[in-house]
Amino acid sequence: MSMKTPLIGFAIGLAVLAGGAVVAGSHVDKNVEAAVKARKAHMQLYAYNLGILGAMAKEEVPYDAASASAAAGNLAALARMNEGSYWPQGSDSLSMEGTRALPDIWDNIDDVLVKAKALTDASAAMEAAAGTGLDGLKGAMGAVGGACGACHKAYRQPDS
Amino acid sequence: MRCGMVRLLGLIILGTAGVFWLITRPVSLPDDALAGLTGRTDQGERVFLAAGCGSCHMAPDATGAARLVLAGGQRFPSDFGTFVAPNISPHPEAGIGAWSDPEIANAVLRGVSPEGAHYFPAFPYTAYQRMEMQDMADLIAYLRTLPESDAPSAPHEVGFPFSVRRLVGGWKWLFAAPDWVLQDPADAEIARGRYLVEALAHCGECHTPRGPLGELARDAWLTGAPVPGKDRGRVPGIDPASLDWSEGDIVEYLTSGFTPEFDTAGGHMVEVIANFAQLPESDRRAVAAYLKALP
Incomplete structure (x- = not known):
């Protein structure tokens, strides 16, 4: 239940914003720009917390159960957040500068939600594993990376 | 006299055709290439x-x-x-x-x-x-x-x-030169990495730029290339001059797909990582050692 609600909210948010964008016209308005900023900030928070876990996985810093758990908890919380308002219609890479979000996102909402669910699951598994030891943390890393990568592969414009 | 010219011309054509035939014919393995080997x-x-x-x-x-x-x-x-x-x-x-x-x-x-x-x-x-x-x-x-x-x-x-x-x-x-790009690997790990990168994983096919006939520019080995068939995007260079990641960074990337900035792989590399993540860690370490050993 708690898993499903944000996803439904995400879908409703997209639908509502799609309607709004049609009314607002094709120019990029402030709300759209703010939404793009917000999702980039969200991604940055994923990266920051993954950095703490990754440094331990790479054995660049000693394993610490408390900070691993804290970072993994943040990661899982981020994945559970409702991102619906981050993705308004017209905020794709063809409609505006400064984003690599492909228009395919809005044409494949069902698949996007499946991929979002994969990240929720993988980060929940990381949350459960991170405090149990370095091997647990390392073992959970691959699924998180796979979930991030699956969406990026399908829906992000390659680096130019 | 004219007859001689015709004959000469005929010889040239025949010779050219012969060389063409010789150069372009498919060359197979020796018949006994797999003899005595049992597949596991x-x-x-x-x-x-x-x-x-x-x-x-x-x-x-x-x-x-x-x-x-x-x-x-x-x-x-x-x-x-x-x-x-x-x-x-x-x-x-x-x-x-x-x-x-x-x-x-x-x-x-x-x-x-x-x-x-x-x-x-x-x-x-x-x-x-x-x-x-x-x-x-x-x-x-x-x-x-x-x-x-x-x-x-x-x-x-x-x-x-x-x-x-x-x-x-x-x-x-x-x-299609069969020789290795990196000559004389310094140790067994680099040799294993060379075998993975240059033979099995065929990394050069995407990460090395190509010439006008699609041939790999071996003198620009793994220095990055355009994405084939696309106007934009680039396959990044992974030679030491292009890539400043540590060996640990490379191993992590080939395991989870995360870059040192905790961005992820994109494009076809996602598939490569899905494969490499299933190989023994020693193989991922060997690839990292090889990339660092390149000039």
Whole structure:
């Protein structure tokens, strides 16, 4: 239940914003720009917390159960957040500068939600594993990376 | 006098035709190349993953167990046309189930079909030719264990003159050098990394720029290249001058797909990582050691 609600909210948010964008016209308005900023900030928070876990996985810093758990908890919380308002219609890479979000996102909402669910699951598994030891943390890393990568592969414009 | 000229001209034409015939003919492995070797399926899986066979030969966007159904159908655009990966599942008609072991080995290591025609080098036999014969035998044994698919292979969409397969023989003669790019690896780990990068994983096919005829610029080895068939995007350089990641960073990337900034791999690299994540960590470390050992 708690898993499903944000996803439904995400879908409703997209639908509502799609309607709004049609009314607002094709120019990029402030709300759209703010939404793009917000999702980039969200991604940055994923990266920051993954950095703490990754440094331990790479054995660049000693394993610490408390900070691993804290970072993994943040990661899982981020994945559970409702991102619906981050993705308004017209905020794709063809409609505006400064984003690599492909228009395919809005044409494949069902698949996007499946991929979002994969990240929720993988980060929940990381949350459960991170405090149990370095091997647990390392073992959970691959699924998180796979979930991030699956969406990026399908829906992000390659680096130019 | 005129008669002599005609004869000379005839000789030149005949000679040219002969040289053309010689240069462009398909060259197969010796008949006994696999003699005495027994394929081991467990070892073959490791070769299969490192060589990335499934990444190109599974159906487009296959997930889960379907990744092992090598039905073909993925499209690979290039400057010379679009290549479509064929069915290489063990199905006796649609796939390669009826092929003999030497026929499969000739395809993979020499780019020659059972009918004696050249394959286009979109199939990376120019890298695979460096594969050890035991690995080839193991890979064949493993391929025969995979599920069958009856999906027919689609023809390549390649226009004249590139569609003339005989010309591929000339391309091979000019460009398919079997020697290693990195000479004299300093230790066994770097040698293993060289084998993975230059032979099995065929990293150079995407990460090395190409010349006008699609040949790899070996003097710019792994320095990055445009994405084939796309106007934008670049396959990044991974030689020491282009990539400042630590060996640990490279190992992590090949394990989870995370870059040092905790961004993720994109494009076809996602498939490569899905394979490499299943290899022993020693293999990922060997790739990192090799990349660091490049000049």
